[in-house]
Amino acid sequence: MIMKGQKRKHPPEEVEISDRSSPMWESQRQLVFSVSLNKYHHGQELPEPSLRRSVLIANTLRQVSLEAFAAPSVDIEVSPPPCSSSSALHKSVVTAKQHPAETFSNSHSALDSDFSLSAAISSILTALDSTIDSCSQAAPRTPLRSLENLSAPSDGGVAWVKQGLRGYGGGWEQQEEGREWESSTELMRCSYLSELTVEDLFQDIDTSLLERDMEVLGLIGSGGECPTGDDLLRYLPPFSSSPSHPFSLSLNQNLKCLPSLSSFGPLSSSLPSLSSPHFSSQNHVREGLDLEHLMEILVES
Amino acid sequence: MLSPIQVLCSDITTLSLEPEPFASYTEADIISTVEFNHTGELLATGDKGGRVVIFQREPESKCEPFSQGEYNVYSTFQSHEPEFDYLKSLEIEEKINKIRWLPQQNAAHFLLSTNDKTIKLWKVSERDKRPEGYNLKDEEGRIKDLSTVTSLQVPVLMPMDLMVEVSPRRVFANAHTYHVNSISVNSDYQTYMSADDLRINLWHLDITDRSFNIVDIKPANMEDLTEVITAAEFHPHHCNLFVYSSSKGTLRLCDMREAALCDKHSKLFEEPEDPSARSFFSEIISSVSDVKFSHSGRYLLTRDYLTAKVWDLNMESKPLETYQVHDYLRSKLCSLYENDCIFDKFECAWNGSDSVIMTGAYNNFFRMFDRNTKRDVTLEASRESSKPRAVLKPRRVCAAGGKRRKDDISVDSLDFTKKILHTAWHPTENIIAIAATNNLYIFQDKLNSELH
Numbered sequence: 001m002i003m004k005g006q007k008r009k010h011p012p013e014e015v016e017i018s019d020r021s022s023p024m025w026e027s028q029r030q031l032v033f034s035v036s037l038n039k040y041h042h043g044q045e046l047p048e049p050s051l052r053r054s055v056l057i058a059n060t061l062r063q064v065s066l067e068a069f070a071a072p073s074v075d076i077e078v079s080p081p082p083c084s085s086s087s088a089l090h091k092s093v094v095t096a097k098q099h100p101a102e103t104f105s106n107s108h109s110a111l112d113s114d115f116s117l118s119a120a121i122s123s124i125l126t127a128l129d130s131t132i133d134s135c136s137q138a139a140p141r142t143p144l145r146s147l148e149n150l151s152a153p154s155d156g157g158v159a160w161v162k163q164g165l166r167g168y169g170g171g172w173e174q175q176e177e178g179r180e181w182e183s184s185t186e187l188m189r190c191s192y193l194s195e196l197t198v199e200d201l202f203q204d205i206d207t208s209l210l211e212r213d214m215e216v217l218g219l220i221g222s223g224g225e226c227p228t229g230d231d232l233l234r235y236l237p238p239f240s241s242s243p244s245h246p247f248s249l250s251l252n253q254n255l256k257c258l259p260s261l262s263s264f265g266p267l268s269s270s271l272p273s274l275s276s277p278h279f280s281s282q283n284h285v286r287e288g289l290d291l292e293h294l295m296e297i298l299v300e301s
Numbered sequence: 302m303l304s305p306i307q308v309l310c311s312d313i314t315t316l317s318l319e320p321e322p323f324a325s326y327t328e329a330d331i332i333s334t335v336e337f338n339h340t341g342e343l344l345a346t347g348d349k350g351g352r353v354v355i356f357q358r359e360p361e362s363k364c365e366p367f368s369q370g371e372y373n374v375y376s377t378f379q380s381h382e383p384e385f386d387y388l389k390s391l392e393i394e395e396k397i398n399k400i401r402w403l404p405q406q407n408a409a410h411f412l413l414s415t416n417d418k419t420i421k422l423w424k425v426s427e428r429d430k431r432p433e434g435y436n437l438k439d440e441e442g443r444i445k446d447l448s449t450v451t452s453l454q455v456p457v458l459m460p461m462d463l464m465v466e467v468s469p470r471r472v473f474a475n476a477h478t479y480h481v482n483s484i485s486v487n488s489d490y491q492t493y494m495s496a497d498d499l500r501i502n503l504w505h506l507d508i509t510d511r512s513f514n515i516v517d518i519k520p521a522n523m524e525d526l527t528e529v530i531t532a533a534e535f536h537p538h539h540c541n542l543f544v545y546s547s548s549k550g551t552l553r554l555c556d557m558r559e560a561a562l563c564d565k566h567s568k569l570f571e572e573p574e575d576p577s578a579r580s581f582f583s584e585i586i587s588s589v590s591d592v593k594f595s596h597s598g599r600y601l602l603t604r605d606y607l608t609a610k611v612w613d614l615n616m617e618s619k620p621l622e623t624y625q626v627h628d629y630l631r632s633k634l635c636s637l638y639e640n641d642c643i644f645d646k647f648e649c650a651w652n653g654s655d656s657v658i659m660t661g662a663y664n665n666f667f668r669m670f671d672r673n674t675k676r677d678v679t680l681e682a683s684r685e686s687s688k689p690r691a692v693l694k695p696r697r698v699c700a701a702g703g704k705r706r707k708d709d710i711s712v713d714s715l716d717f718t719k720k721i722l723h724t725a726w727h728p729t730e731n732i733i734a735i736a737a738t739n740n741l742y743i744f745q746d747k748l749n750s751e752l753h
Contacts, residue, residue, distance in 0.1 A: 028635065032581045035639055048394055048417075051479055051498040052529045052548055053644050056585045059527055064581055 029064055036061045332736035334723055338402035338410065341727040343425075344372055344734055345412055346741055347397025351381040353414055355425065355465075356741075372743055376425060376465040381416040393418050399484050401493070403506075411470070413493060417480040420495055422471035422506065430458040476502050476512045483533045489540040496533035496545060499526075503557075515563050516545060516555065531646070532592045539598065542567075550587030550605060552612065570601070570612050572619045582634040582643065590646035595655040596728075602658055604649040607631060609660050611672065624670045624677065627662045629700055629712045642717050650726040650733075661721025664710065665737045666696060682721060682735045682742040693744065 040057045043049060329350025336345050344356040357375035384393040395416055403411040409426040434456045438444050479498035486493045494503050494515070501516035516533075520526050529548045536542035541557045553566035574583060586606035593602045600621070601612040607628060610620035626647075630637060637643040642663075649660040661667045662679075670677045679696045686693060699709045723736040731746030 029581070032635065032638070039641075049391075050644070052531060052588070053641075055526055055529050056548055056588060056644070059584055060581060063584065067581075 029067060032060065033064045033068075036064065326739040330739040332723060332739060332741060333396050334398060334400050335725040335734050335736045335741070336400045336402060336412075337725050337727050337734065338412075339404050339728060341729055341732065343375065343402070343410060344725070344743075345400045345402065345414075346734075346736065347380065347400050347414060348739075349394075349396040351379055351383070351395030351397060351416065353378055353380045353397060353400065353412075353423070376467055378423070378467040380414045380421060380423065381419065384418070398481060401484050401486050403486055404490055406490070413484050413486065415481050415484050415495065418474070418477055420473040420481065420484060420504075421469050422473075423467055424470045425465065425467050428464045428466055429461060431461045432456040433459045471506065471509050473504055473509050473512070476504075482531060485533060485535045485543070487535045487540050488538055492540075494533060494535060494543060496530050498529040501530065501533055501543075501545060501563075513561070515557065515561070517562065517564060518547075531589050534592055534594055537594050537596060537598045544592055544594070544601060546589035546592040546603060548588040549584060550589055552589065552592060552601060552603060554614065568614070568617050570617045570620075572610075580634065582638055585638070585643050586634065591648040593649060593651060595651050596653060597655055600655065602649050602651055604647050604660050606643060606645075606647075609649050609658055609670065611658065622672060624658070624668075626660055626668055627666075627698070629698055630663075633712070637717070640717065642720075645720055646722060647720075648723050650724050652726050652731065653729045659724055659726060659733060661724050661735070663717050663720050664698075664715040665719040665721055666698075667721045667724060667735055680744075682737045682740070682744075684740075687742055 036057050040054060040061065043054055043057065327350075329348060329352075331349045332346050333349055334345075334347040337343070338345070342358050344358075346354050346356075348354075354377045355375045356372035358370045358372050361370045380397055381395040383395045385391075386393055393416065397414050397416060399413075399415050401413045403413070403422075405411075409424050412423050412425065414421055414423060433440070434454045436445075436450060436453055436456075437447075473495070477495065477497040477500070479500070481495050481497045483496040484493060485496075491507075492503055492505050494501055495512075496502075496516075499517065499519040500514055502512040503515045504512045516530070518528065518530060527549070531546050531548055533543060533545035536544070542554060543557070543563075544552055544554045546552050550571065552570035554568040554570070555563035556567045557563060559565070559567065574587075589603045589605050591602075591604045594600070595602065599614060601614065603610050603612065603620075604626075607626060607630060609624045609626055611622040611624075613621045634643060647661050649658060651658055656673055657669055657671050659667060659669045665682045666679050667682060668677060668679050679698065680693045681696050694708075697706065697709045698715070699705045699711055705711065719738065721735055721737055725734045727733070733744050735742040735744065
């Protein structure tokens, strides 16, 4: 699309780069990564959040991160980062490489996959760092942009991080999502949110009461993840923790931290489907409504 | 078939005739679904504001040969209202996602309309007579003074101006946690299914307080979710078969006789990925946005972001035919991802004889592909080119920088806000309905209105 009156230029090279060794591929990959991250978080605030859209973006994020590992030219060594916290992050990543820690993921158990995961994590950090650094520039994106007047957020990650925090203060039903993507915002915090503490993020959410109720209703999945308010802090990757326990997050977990689809609420009417997947009757719905009513009262109190 | 298309009628919505440099419509007017009924006599549209407008084709009259059966407004009603889910603090949009007509079994017409959460069955009936001559009340309805009544009369039915009454007969609610994207009436005319992002439910048309879940792809841990259901449809003849498509580009044919829960498919249609064409967006563009059985029941038509594919039910390994709808966008996927256009869900349609397929594109273009002659055409649904009785001129999109003929459009000049997502084809004749944002265009094949 071009605005009227704007002279059409001969469009620059726009072909998708499939050659991974080309530097353009890496820049495109980073662009896609940052756009995807941005998009995912903005998507939660759309008037009509679309599960399909979120799933597709999440899958793209995963793929981009995995391809970063597969690319031979990915530079694991990072340049000295601008802020001290991220240096701790990078140090911990390098340490993780040297001591492949056990991961939370149950599917990646081989040592070499741990190593590769750490490498992928570091590339994510690199990408995030480069996003932080270049958030005000549009230059790396020029070769790929043919739609000149697209209004992509030019202030990079700042907007969505702050918006995400605002959104986090919303209903309790979003707290599960918030808990998980908070870990990704933590990675960006160093540049933007030095004045905010973790407690600030959580202070308007009283999760302990609700978590107990969610347990009672059996709505928490069989994974047994019913964190209390204190436990929520555990999910955030520790900045200053000792090197022996740094990035125990696997790639899977890290990516799990990014897209959380649990906010696509199973809670209001899924009681029938949980108990009887083949048959939902009015009785179940009525019981569900009673419990929902109870939960509303608890939330309001 | 692809002879010149003539504009039958256009601009049914009430807008001024000024050119539209800026959007002069409200968002509620955006048409979100279009569907002909089984005879083609009625055409229903749903919009973002929850309204349904039904058009009826005027019978062709011999005295006016040019009045070739135009569609005029038959009825308008508010199908769905906006709701609020207090538990999740989410608005439930009133936008009509799909309309499906039931086959006509008596004088009344029935249609199903759905928004994200609730499906409703509407009865559309005509009233052209009313009883007159009551004994106890007079013509205005006032109770008569009994002392003035000296004899009894039998009320008689007198003709009146045609009145179309629409009433909700069933409301199928509270069965979907996620957004309903498809409904499909079964060939048994007794059941229908509704599909949301993760589940498909089977309903009986007469029973609203329960439904059977027949497909459930929700993982135990939502964080493991990588695939959603994008469309579903029953087989036109076999009441036990249905197909559903996914965001990963797969189609699954399920047989309800095999099991109560059809999570395990009978057939899986998937085209192996071409490694040379792989990009970051391969998965997104492979997401199937619409699936339609052919009228014969032998083929499936699917639409993903860049192509339309015809599959043979007997061959799961790859599609029978692949049609490039707008391959010039392949190099622009990154930009289209940034502006969200890559998530647009285009629908597709068969003609009545299954020889031509049609789908929409950007810039108010729509494309038709003749499966037999392999010819295709690009046409535009716009006010300027759609005066009544005008003949549509084929359009061409040229690659940026390439040789450009007169009237060609360059890829960079395409307007991505003008997208034709919803199209419908008359079940027996060469009449098509195109929804372009808030306008409905109806085109008819000029040379032969019968199918060959």
